[in-house]
Amino acid sequence: MSYFSLEAEQSVLGSILLAPDLIYESLLMPDAFYHEGHRVIFENMLSLREENKKIDVVSITSRMGQALQDVGGMSYLVDLSKSVPSISDFSSHERIVKEKYLMRTGLIAVKEVYSGGHEDPVEFAAELMSIAEKIGDQSRDREGFSHIKDGLMNHFELLNDKKYNGQALGVSTVGTELDRITGKWQKQTLNIVAARPSMGKTAFLLNNAVRNGKEGLTVAIFSLEQPEMQLYDRMIAAECYIDGERIRTGQLRDDEWETYTLGLSVLTEMNVFIDDRPGLSVQEIRAAVRKLKKRHPDLIVYIDYLQLIKGGKKFSNRNDEVGYISSSLKQMARENDCPVISLAQLSRGVEQRQDKRPMMSDLRESGNIEQDADTISFLYRDDYYNRDTEKKNIIEIIVAKNREGSVGTAEMMNLKQYGKFKDFDYRLQ
Structure with missing residues (x-):
């Protein structure tokens, strides 16, 4: 050659x-x-x-x-x-x-x-993948223009769909009010959902993932914190309305076994893929998503959580590394034409304030997260901090940044024993 x-x-x-x-x-x-x-x-x-x-x-x-x-x-x-x-x-x-x-x-x-x-094979592979990505980006045809006629015809089709569907196009979130505020998860967007521990981040992710799976999407979940079987425990508890503790211990009542079996039949029909390898680099995640996208074009990606992802190469400080990771996730969303939703951890600074509702400045090792993310939402439970609160069993989803829509707070019922989020107008069957 x-x-x-x-x-x-x-x-x-x-x-x-x-x-x-x-x-x-x-x-x-x-x-x-x-x-x-x-x-x-x-x-x-x-x-x-x-x-x-x-x-x-x-x-x-x-x-x-x-x-x-x-x-x-x-x-x-x-x-x-x-x-x-x-x-x-x-x-x-x-x-x-x-x-x-x-x-x-x-x-x-x-x-x-x-x-x-290089003595670390993961770092060595990450460097090679980074080279491949750069060459791939540079080798694309330089023509980037589209004629206004083509663009406006696409705009007409989108607006027509919005009129007759009654809502913005996109992938549904777990809540009706959250859909209204965010405009749903849009393709090519990076969406950050951040909270302190015990606020329900993973439950929120799984509730959304199951909903998307039921709607026929292919769902990719990267669980860097919890093993696969723990995610199944949570999915089943939420789907079947069985107390999560009984799922974890196997102490199901006789009447719950039938519910459990029916729930399994529903979940197994979904096109959900879980990767629970710890310590993944962002290059490994991008490679896995690219491979899955080729087989399943209608894709949505969830990551638990951002600060556990490795940059795959050396950085002068952790902020630079996290910034590189968030930028790479945004590129991944664009190159695969899919929404990417990543959980993120908040700093302990939240605990020092009287009002413990999160703010942008609470994002740990934020780097360029604020800049790269299309939406940033925070989860907050007042009953976790205040026993006498009137907002018992309520989760607040605070949309603090929304590049293409509004900001605001959506409130949902938080059925903690099941790890289930519900709209207020729903009732248990």
């Missing part, structure tokens, strides 16, 4: 000599050229472009002087322009130059990682 194409490089340079305006369409940098002489010629073409001067054989010869003689002199420039069969091939030849350049830089980067003496 060749890691350069002199013919493609010659064609790019020759095409610009024949049609100088092509230099304004080119996004190549001089380093993309393998041949040193070609690199120098292109550098001078760029300089002439910046100075708004004409790009032709004479101006380049005058500018390069002796350096051109090392390449082959004016006759080489003339030969370049004569060697181009058609300038219509400029884009395809430019793409070949770019692809060869990415292959060379990728190979160099891999060699550097290999010679770096």
Whole structure:
């Protein structure tokens, strides 16, 4: 396999000599050229472009002087322009130059990682995946425009659906009021749900995941804190309205066994995938999601929880690492066209205030979480802190940031013995 194409490089340079305006369409940098002489010629073409001067054989010869003689002199420039069969091939030849350049830089980067003496295989794999992601991003076609006609027709279809469905499109959350405030979980968004311990983060995640599964979506759950079987305990307790303690101990009453069996039949029909490996890196999560997305396009991703994810490489401080992780999760949502919901831990600063309802500043090791997240919600139970509260068995879901919608607080019934959240207008059967 060749890691350069002199013919493609010659064609790019020759095409610009024949049609100088092509230099304004080119996004190549001089380093993309393998041949040193070609690199120098292109550098001078760029300089002439910046100075708004004409790009032709004479101006380049005058500018390069002796350096051109090392390449082959004016006759080489003339030969370049004569060697181009058609300038219509400029884009395809430019793409070949770019692809060869990415292959060379990728190979160099891999060699550097290999010679770096990594002793941790996870860190080594993370570095390789990071290189692959960068090359993949850079190799995409540069065309990013869409015609307004196409965009507005899509807008019409979305607005029409909203009118007749009565709500914004998106993936439903566990609560009607929460749907109204957030506009539901939208594709390509990163949604952070944060709380102090014992507020019900994991229960909230599982309630949402089961609802999405029942609606026919494929659900991916990354549980970095709890093993798979503990999640099943919680899912079954919430689905069957069986006390979670009896599920955990196996002490089901005779009448609960039938309910348990019926609940299993419902849950097993859902397309839910759970990965409970501890200490996953963000690169491993992205790779797993990409693989699952290929088999199941209609996907939603849940992560428990953000601060347990590893960055996969060295960082100067933990804030930088968490910022890198949140940015990677946002990229994952966009590249897989799916919502990503990640739980997050709050700092102990909450406990020091009289009003213990969380605020943005309470996000632990926040890094760029505020910037990257499309929505940030906090879970709060007043009955956890205040025995005499009027809000017993109520969970407050405080939407503090919503890039595309409103903010506010949704309240739901919190049936703690089942780990179940319910709208107020629901009644147990």
